[in-house]
Amino acid sequence: MAVLEVKNVTFSYDGVFDVIKDINLILRDGELVSLLGISGGGKTTLFNIIAGLYRPQQGQILLDGEDITGQSGKVSYMLQKDMLLPYRTVVDNVALPLLIKGMKKKEARKIASDHFKQFGIEGTQKMYPGGLSGGMRQRAALLRAYLFSAEVALLDEPFSALDTLTKSELHRWYLDMMNNIKLSTLFITHDIDEAILLSDRIYLLDGKTGTLTDEIVINEPKPRRKDFNLTDDFLRYKRDIIARIGGAES
Amino acid sequence: MNAKLRSTISKIVLPLSAVVLLFVIWQLICSFTGVPKYILPSPRDVLAAFQKDWQLMMEHTRVTLTETFIGLGLGILIGFLTAVLMDRFTVLRKMIYPLIVISQTIPTVAIAPLLVIWMGYRMLPKIVLIVLVVFFPIAISLLEGFSAVDKDTVNLMRSMGANRFQIFRYVKLPNSLGHFYSGLKISVSYAVVSAVVSEWIGGTEGLGCYMTRVRKSYASDKMFAVIILISVISLILILLIDILRRVSMPWEKVEYHRRRKS
Numbered sequence: 427m428a429v430l431e432v433k434n435v436t437f438s439y440d441g442v443f444d445v446i447k448d449i450n451l452i453l454r455d456g457e458l459v460s461l462l463g464i465s466g467g468g469k470t471t472l473f474n475i476i477a478g479l480y481r482p483q484q485g486q487i488l489l490d491g492e493d494i495t496g497q498s499g500k501v502s503y504m505l506q507k508d509m510l511l512p513y514r515t516v517v518d519n520v521a522l523p524l525l526i527k528g529m530k531k532k533e534a535r536k537i538a539s540d541h542f543k544q545f546g547i548e549g550t551q552k553m554y555p556g557g558l559s560g561g562m563r564q565r566a567a568l569l570r571a572y573l574f575s576a577e578v579a580l581l582d583e584p585f586s587a588l589d590t591l592t593k594s595e596l597h598r599w600y601l602d603m604m605n606n607i608k609l610s611t612l613f614i615t616h617d618i619d620e621a622i623l624l625s626d627r628i629y630l631l632d633g634k635t636g637t638l639t640d641e642i643v644i645n646e647p648k649p650r651r652k653d654f655n656l657t658d659d660f661l662r663y664k665r666d667i668i669a670r671i672g673g674a675e676s
Numbered sequence: 677m678n679a680k681l682r683s684t685i686s687k688i689v690l691p692l693s694a695v696v697l698l699f700v701i702w703q704l705i706c707s708f709t710g711v712p713k714y715i716l717p718s719p720r721d722v723l724a725a726f727q728k729d730w731q732l733m734m735e736h737t738r739v740t741l742t743e744t745f746i747g748l749g750l751g752i753l754i755g756f757l758t759a760v761l762m763d764r765f766t767v768l769r770k771m772i773y774p775l776i777v778i779s780q781t782i783p784t785v786a787i788a789p790l791l792v793i794w795m796g797y798r799m800l801p802k803i804v805l806i807v808l809v810v811f812f813p814i815a816i817s818l819l820e821g822f823s824a825v826d827k828d829t830v831n832l833m834r835s836m837g838a839n840r841f842q843i844f845r846y847v848k849l850p851n852s853l854g855h856f857y858s859g860l861k862i863s864v865s866y867a868v869v870s871a872v873v874s875e876w877i878g879g880t881e882g883l884g885c886y887m888t889r890v891r892k893s894y895a896s897d898k899m900f901a902v903i904i905l906i907s908v909i910s911l912i913l914i915l916l917i918d919i920l921r922r923v924s925m926p927w928e929k930v931e932y933h934r935r936r937k938s
Binding site: 479507 | 826828829831832833834835836837838842846847850851853925926927930931933934
């Protein structure tokens with residue numbers, strides 16, 4: 427069943443040039459779907475629309491069948507930078523969405539703190555974000571996104587600023603994690619390997635026309651094998667995607 | 677030599693030795709040129725003046741500090757409210773901002789006598805003058821802090837459904853704390869000087885009044901003593917603000933080390 431549905435969405439900043447055009451996509455319950463495309467191709471704009479920060483000129487965003495077009499505060503959103511507030515302790519950063527929803531500080535802190543172990547950041551509650559490593563910061567930001575909405579999350583290149591080793595470690599952790607929490611996730615990336623490794627399905631976004639050109643299903647059971655990115659199947663998917671991107675661009 | 681010792685030397689020992697050197701040169705000039713005491717008293721004369729008038733100076737200091745703190749408190753409050761309103765309403769910002777800048781071009785010595793004519797010789801005109809001087813750096817620094825907020829952070833808060841007040845409370849306000857302390861540091865020294873200037877014009881108490889009296893009686897040693905006292909008061913207040921900043925912003929140190937590492 428579709429949890430999130432984007433229907434015929436078109437958006438333009440200046441009313442002349444359409445950054446994204448006639449976008450249709452669905453996200454099913456517990457799925458991780460990637461939006462793969464070049465930087466500056468309109469992926470983040472689409473996320474801003476789904477998050478309710480922009481209102482599209484045309485089209486609708488449906489969450490569990492309900493029209494949420496232009497409404498913020500419905501789905502959780504994690505940006506490329508972790509956006510942890512340097513002046514709040516890690517637990518107070520993570521608890522922020524609960525405080526915004528009107529929860530009492532003590533209760534919000536307790537709920538946030540209860541998830542620290544699960545997200546691999548136990549013991550960092552009273553630290554300031556400046557004292558955490560890049561990987562830990564992303565985990566804290568993910569927990570914040572999860573606490574905001576345990577239903578749908580939009581992750582905008584959350585691992586792109588990390589070094590290769592940390593990124594690879596976080597990928598493994600994230601796959602295990604997803605298996606436990608079943609968060610339906612729409613994921614932006616321009617990294618083909620990352621998209622294949624994490625996703626159930628991949629949408630290809632053509633940056634020039636602002637349209638979705640293809641949909642690829644990754645038929646690999648979850649939890650994924652640890653060496654999935656070293657298998658022939660993985661390479662086959664990668665070749666296929668590269669061919670399709672080439673086809674779309676030519 | 678370890679880094680901590682080097683830092684202590686460069687931060688404390690070097691400036692302090694410059695001050696000591698200055699006093700030594702000053703003393704030598706007075707001792708060897710025989711310049712009259714009413715023209716240039718020696719550091720020893722100034723020290724003697726401190727000893728003689730200490731009690732009296734402290735009574736005047738109490739009055740000046742009372743005016744300073746009341747004026748500073750009110751100035752901070754008005755500066756804060758002005759900054760919040762200017763941040764919230766762009767029209768208001770466009771209207772008020774030039775007026776605030778113009779108000780700062782008027783010398784305090786020019787306004788002080790007018791305030792005395794309007795409000796009398798008591799504490800009120802002095803406090804009003806301090807408020808007028810203090811609120812500007814506070815309002816401007818806070819406004820800068822509010823405007824310097826990262827747009828992505830605000831967008832993230834909006835995506836969480838945060839309302840305007842929540843964005844202000846959780847992002848804008850704490851984000852502007854560093855700017856606020858920078859403004860406060862300037863304000864506090866302005867406040868002390870303004871208190872003294874306003875006491876020159878009228879009244880019977882305060883370091884400014886004491887200064888006027890000793891100047892009229894050509895007691896230059898006491899004049900120098902009170903000037904040094906005012907400087908020391910300003911320095912102590914600035915130091916207190918630095919300590920307050922460090923205590924209330926413990927994350928600054930963590931962020932500093934993170935930036936150095938990366």
